[in-house]
Amino acid sequence: MRQRTQESLGETSGAVEIAVEQLDRFERGAECPSEDILLLLINHFNLQDDEAVKVWELAGYDTNSPQFAETGFDDDSSDSSESTPHGKMPHVVLLAVDNRVMYSNAVNISGDNAGLVLSFLQSEDNSGKSGQPNTYPVSRIGMSYDQAESLLTTLQKALLHKKYMNGPKQLPPQAGEKTT
Numbered sequence: 001m002r003q004r005t006q007e008s009l010g011e012t013s014g015a016v017e018i019a020v021e022q023l024d025r026f027e028r029g030a031e032c033p034s035e036d037i038l039l040l041l042i043n044h045f046n047l048q049d050d051e052a053v054k055v056w057e058l059a060g061y062d063t064n065s066p067q068f069a070e071t072g073f074d075d076d077s078s079d080s081s082e083s084t085p086h087g088k089m090p091h092v093v094l095l096a097v098d099n100r101v102m103y104s105n106a107v108n109i110s111g112d113n114a115g116l117v118l119s120f121l122q123s124e125d126n127s128g129k130s131g132q133p134n135t136y137p138v139s140r141i142g143m144s145y146d147q148a149e150s151l152l153t154t155l156q157k158a159l160l161h162k163k164y165m166n167g168p169k170q171l172p173p174q175a176g177e178k179t180t
Contacts, residue, residue, distance in 0.1 A: 001045045001055070002027070014122075014137035016040040032060055104138045115144040 002012045002023075013023040018037060025031035033041065038059050042052045104120035111117070118141045123133040143151065 001041070001047070005045060010134070011137050012041075012044065015044050015140070035061065102138045106135065111145075115142060116148050117142045 009020045009023055013020045026033050042055060104122050106121040106123050108119040108121060109116055120138045121135045122138050123135045
């Protein structure tokens with residue numbers, strides 16, 4: 001999946017927040033990912049149900065297990081009492097919400113006709129090797145141009161508020177007091 005999307009080990013591992021070495025072990029078959037990490041990888045690569053089922057099985061998980069039924073990849077719609085008008089069960093995709101704050105010290109912005117993609121990066125000094133810093137993706141956010149303009153306005157307001165409103169409260173000078 002990673003090679004098909006032409007992502008580096010660092011890009012993929014950063015996207016799902018695991019170590020590069022751990023992803024390498026998964027790819028070599030030396031280690032099996034946990035169900036949570038596997039679901040993050042499936043979501044990251046935006047796999048369709050049939051592909052997700054194959055990946056799930058390749059990882060050694062049983063598609064008949066109760067855990068698999070909770071993933072939303074089960075395409076067995078034999079129970080017509082809960083079927084949609086098209087005869088298929090609706091699929092529910094559960095995404096893990098991660099409330100951790102991810103810090104970055106660089107951003108790469110690319111765009112096309114649909115909008116912008118902000119790739120937040122973390123660079124770490126790699127002095128002694130090639131002299132170039134290692135850069136790892138922290139997060140990627142896509143948005144329309146209208147959303148980007150709204151974000152820019154919100155950021156400008158937040159920066160102005162922080163700059164001018166968070167200092168010590170300035171009281172007006174009292175009579176006879178000099179101002180600096």
